[in-house]
Amino acid sequence: MVFTPEVAPADSPPSFVDLSGEIWVPMNRHVCSFGPKIFFQKMMNLIRNPNINSSWLFRADIIYDDQETAQVGHGDDDTRPRVREIRDIARQRILVRTLIPRNARRDDPLHQTCTFHESADAGGSVKSLVIYIPHASCEEMPFYHPKVRGVAHYHEWDPSTASGFVSIHFLPFPDHALQDTKLQRTAYHLLQAVHKHGEGAVSGYVKRVYHDVVVPQARFQDRYALLKTKYAKQLIGSWAEKTDPLKHVFEDLGIAAFLIELWADMYKDSAFPGFVDIGCGNGLLVYILNREGYSGWGFDARARESWQQYKTTTPASLSGSSLEQRLLLPNIIPEDSERVSADPVDPSTTHGGSFPAGTFIISNHADELTPWTPLLAAQSGCPFIMIPCCSHNLTGDKYRAPPPKDKSKGRSTYASLVEWVTHIAEDCGWLVETEMLRIPSTRNTGLLGRTKKAGAESIDTAAILQKYGGAKGYRDNVAQLLRSGPRGH
Template sequence: MPARKAKKKRLIEPLDIRSQASPLGQFWQPLFELPVTFPRIYFDVAMGNVIRNPNVNSTVLMRADIYQEMVNDTIHYSKTRKVDLADNWLTHNLSDTEPRLYTIPGYHVSSYVVRRNVPRNPSRDSVTNQTCALYTDLTDSDRLVVYVAHLLTPDACPFYLPLARAVALLYHVDHRGATCSVHYMLYENTPPLLARDANDRLIRVGLHLLNTCVKHSMGSQSGYTKRVSHDQVVDRIEFQDRYIALKHKYSASLMANWVEKTDPTKHIFEDLGIAAFLIQLWGSMYKSPSDFEFVDLGCGNGLLVHILVSEGYRGRGIDARKRKSWETYPKNVQECLHEQLVVPAVLKNDLPEFDAQDPYLHFVEGASENTFYVGNHSDELTLWLPLLDRPFIAIPCCSHNLSGSKHRFVTPGQAQVSEYAALVDKVAQLAEKAGWKVEQEMLRIPSTRNAAIIGRKKFGPPADIAKIVADEGGAKAWVETTRQLRHTISGH
């Protein structure tokens, strides 16, 4: 028997209002309408958010850079309008930054934003400007958002925008109660909405815009706020532009040459995102790439090392088990990858059976001051990253304790948090104990395991690492547990 599909919670079916006259005037054609119960303030909040984050409505779009904004009759110019675009990006009419505002009888413009739409792949889809204007009516009971793209001709309309002069979302109150509706101002000589069927792109896009508007307004009424904290450590625009550039440069050849059994799309885009983040982070820490060296502990297939070394950064990757991919990288990258077991130096004295001469063992000690440790989903090593006395980034995945054994942590006083969240808390807690000023970021990468804990600066006197380890129950079985890794086939 086929598995039953989970029921998707649907909004009420919208009313097709194409045969009615649009309240916005003769140039507009109405499309769909939904009755709503939320007060207009939630429409304002939701639309304000959607205007700043167009990626909510289109997966093709990555972000909007705000050029200028008019609020309370004052125009504010944003610093993002000065952001440079890469040479290989397609653009259309970007010098046209004057707001495009339509006169709509019975309504007046209360605020507007001129934004630059930045697609995820700007070498395929053009970057365009767009005016997003918020109107109110004379009694201040209605709200209207009108989007106008700054196109020179309809042919220039990119795929991510509806092919229309303008699109409007109206929050309207009358004797029936409140409704939200969507309306288009079409180009001349194009079929009217009434003549189009349900599969027509303008009809589908209109329905999607209306549903998003209502869903987000209801979400803002119920107090839903995203818990994740992005862009705390690295600027979003700088990160995204770097990510686009790295994707453009590497993704096609990496996909073509993938030799692992694992999913290439998952690894490639995740590691390109992490590389973009690290490059921006290092830019804020060091004057030049020659001022430091990174070490990727538990580097797995070595892809992150390959990207970073190819970008001119000095570094190495160490993993308990070498991977097929290593041989596919250029010679200079291969030389940076080492099959060794990473052993924190603090364990050396506890474990007299260690053969300190065994070349398979890589004791982490005496690293140069300018070493930066990377632990990306490095599982058995994750908790050790903050204890190695050098700046680090830890991106946790599976939960292990300091002995390298699988372990489920519990965040004190918060029994409900997930195993993953408790692990992230544990890394942050150990980092703090070790004297790091702890920074956290939810990385913008295609992975649900995207929390990063970063230690760039230390405060206070040097921490007693051996005591921290002892307080955590020690790490006696470390070598026995982690030696097995050489023969373990993992999904990474």
């Protein structure tokens, strides 16, 4: 269904009556094929995830819900629900949410009451309404919220025709016209969002991507905001690479935030065992983690211009933390799998891939090292995270992994790579957890191995290597990295 909403004329009468006597102004509406149940489901999702409608927002924290036994924040005037009663449309539910902005230095959080209303007539027709009331005056209203006293999503449904309408209505501040272009654009996008999600549910859309499976959203976002405030300006201003500092700084701050919160859970009852970042690239992630007090180091086949400043600013208290030029040549590669290289590699610049047990292995866009990560982790008894990027096989050659057999999964090159390395990890005995990381990259799948399957204490490395194409030629392929320039990461 093409989204072509009707814009309400300026003199349109209100569609419902607020018992306070104040007038709600209709802005636009669109025909829909989803009923009241889906409307309420999608509105609840939009209430919990205001970032769908505004890129200025992180999330919403529900601080009061009259349908929950545990209620928080219902004690002072600022958080007390501000409820509207609507004639002939009974109120069903009250929530108060706090909108959390992405940039806390620019915008303040905002409390907002959300109420659900519904009624049905004798013929079965249903009227449903969801009202947002911000707890702020016109002058106090943050940038990310329209300058109106209220927003209403109105749904009308006729079961005899299995069709209805969904519409947006604003409650204006006194002396504020609603013909402002920005308000009209906001109404359009609010209507488009609920229409899109409702029609998607009717057509059988099934969500494939789930965020915040391992680390809760609020904890990640709060940590990310803190790291961004502490480091972003300095890191962008001192960027020494030729790559885009905005992308890489915010991406690595996001990964660091995830890891810090993950480690808070993993090591809450024990000492942090240290980390190693294999294929560490520009070294920024190692630097951020070191600065936050996590002991660890990283290495890559090529040194980077930025390493010197990251090395010299590493806290002296974290002894052994560093960035080193090393070529990873796994010592688990069978001798008969290697070709004799015409250009031998200096053993002092290599690493065999064995690490102290328990060391947390980071494999962030490590390319040739990605499929090796779960093998190395199993060999040393180390948990890991790998964030796949470019597709290579165990020989180090570029590789197009076969598409997933599960038809419900994506068929892209990246989806195929993720599925392929997941199978390698599972064959190594890992119970793989997947987290879609909230970072500015389309290569944002985090595959986490921190638990082994029962009875998977030892693995047949040779059999796994053979199953996934062998490793012949790996030494020669990765040695090329010493003679070529570094990539973007």
